[in-house]
Amino acid sequence: MSTLSTSLPGGTWTLGDLTVTRFGYGAMQLAGPGVMGPPADHDGALAVLREVADLGITHIDTAGAYGPRVTNLLIREALHPYAESLHIVTKVGATRDEHGGWPPARRPEDLRRAVRENLETLGLDVLDLVNLRLGDAQGPRPGSLAEPFETLVELQRQGLIRHLGVSNATAEQVAEARTIAPIVCVQNMYNLAYRHDDELIDELAEEGIAYVPFFPLGGFSPLQSSALSTVAARLDATPMSVALAWLLQRSPNILLIPGTSSLTHLRENVAGAGLSLSDEELAELDKIGR
Numbered sequence: 033m034s035t036l037s038t039s040l041p042g043g044t045w046t047l048g049d050l051t052v053t054r055f056g057y058g059a060m061q062l063a064g065p066g067v068m069g070p071p072a073d074h075d076g077a078l079a080v081l082r083e084v085a086d087l088g089i090t091h092i093d094t095a096g097a098y099g100p101r102v103t104n105l106l107i108r109e110a111l112h113p114y115a116e117s118l119h120i121v122t123k124v125g126a127t128r129d130e131h132g133g134w135p136p137a138r139r140p141e142d143l144r145r146a147v148r149e150n151l152e153t154l155g156l157d158v159l160d161l162v163n164l165r166l167g168d169a170q171g172p173r174p175g176s177l178a179e180p181f182e183t184l185v186e187l188q189r190q191g192l193i194r195h196l197g198v199s200n201a202t203a204e205q206v207a208e209a210r211t212i213a214p215i216v217c218v219q220n221m222y223n224l225a226y227r228h229d230d231e232l233i234d235e236l237a238e239e240g241i242a243y244v245p246f247f248p249l250g251g252f253s254p255l256q257s258s259a260l261s262t263v264a265a266r267l268d269a270t271p272m273s274v275a276l277a278w279l280l281q282r283s284p285n286i287l288l289i290p291g292t293s294s295l296t297h298l299r300e301n302v303a304g305a306g307l308s309l310s311d312e313e314l315a316e317l318d319k320i321g322r
């Protein structure tokens with residue numbers, strides 16, 4: 033197992049046999065508007081990715097559907113050949129249509145193609161971690177994941193994938209996946225104001241499985257709450273810093289993948305997430321999403 037010491041807030045976590053910094057980076061915001069097409073500022077996007085690596089972040093989240101292919105190609109251009117310590121996590125199970133929608137693509141042939149495309153665009157022989165993205169743009173949907181998940185297990189057996197996870201999943205689908213094969217993470221929507229998965233997070237923590245919240249800062253509509261602003265003002269911090277610090281303190285199995293296309297925001301987020309929140313502040317913040 034590789035070891036990694038980091039001065040980044042939150043320290044490290046182990047995904048299977050891969051050590052990552054709990055402070056990671058989500059690449060989705062680097063694609064063009066609506067997560068379609070290339071970024072307006074190509075060199076700026078490369079600079080953000082290089083700064084991610086320079087800051088010592090070793091977990092980058094991406095998907096072939098971002099752009100599509102755009103964020104994978106940017107990651108490759110900025111960082112290939114990759115440092116041994118860097119782990120790129122991707123997702124399969126959704127594609128893009130001409131309107132920018134995210135239709136599901138979970139037939140066995142879709143998943144095999146998506147894994148192959150991720151390998152090609154990222155310039156890798158093996159993908160460190162692949163999440164099966166379930167549900168739709170409105171959120172998780174009930175139903176068995178057996179067929180698509182078993183397809184990924186088959187690709188894992190072929191040596192194309194190291195570890196598996198699920199995304200946009202119900203608690204029942206997480207449980208079903210675990211009866212089929214081990215998973216190392218669940219990537220679902222969760223933040224200070226949206227706390228649907230509170231119970232699941234605690235269960236996964238007991239099992240040593242990571243929980244990776246997407247939209248940690250609210251996603252396309254940034255978090256806004258008077259309680260958050262009040263706590264942030266008292267601490268002389270930004271609301272975003274408080275939101276990230278709260279997630280790190282919420283549970284040790286939470287890994288952060290905040291997205292940004294801005295070098296300034298990236299540096300602010302790294303600096304701010306280490307904020308120590310008192311029990312009183314945590315209780316105040318706890319009321320926002322309950």
Ligand SMILES: NC(=O)c1ccc[n+]([C@@H]2O[C@H](COP(=O)([O-])OP(=O)(O)OC[C@H]3O[C@@H](n4cnc5c(N)ncnc54)[C@H](OP(=O)(O)O)[C@@H]3O)[C@@H](O)[C@H]2O)c1
Pocket residue numbers: 057058059060061093094123165199200219220245246247248249250251252254272289290291292293294296297298300301
């Ligand atoms: N599994 C899934 O279905 C799924 C779905 C959505 C996302 N994801 C993953 O989750 C990652 C995180 O989600 P996300 O990027 O959509 O949402 P997010 O991290 O909650 O928020 C990103 C937004 O916050 C802004 N922001 C970041 N830092 C800021 C700061 N310090 N001050 C002010 N604004 C700031 C960004 O704008 P700027 O660019 O201007 O900084 C961007 O608009 C994605 O990158 C993606 O990898 C997964």
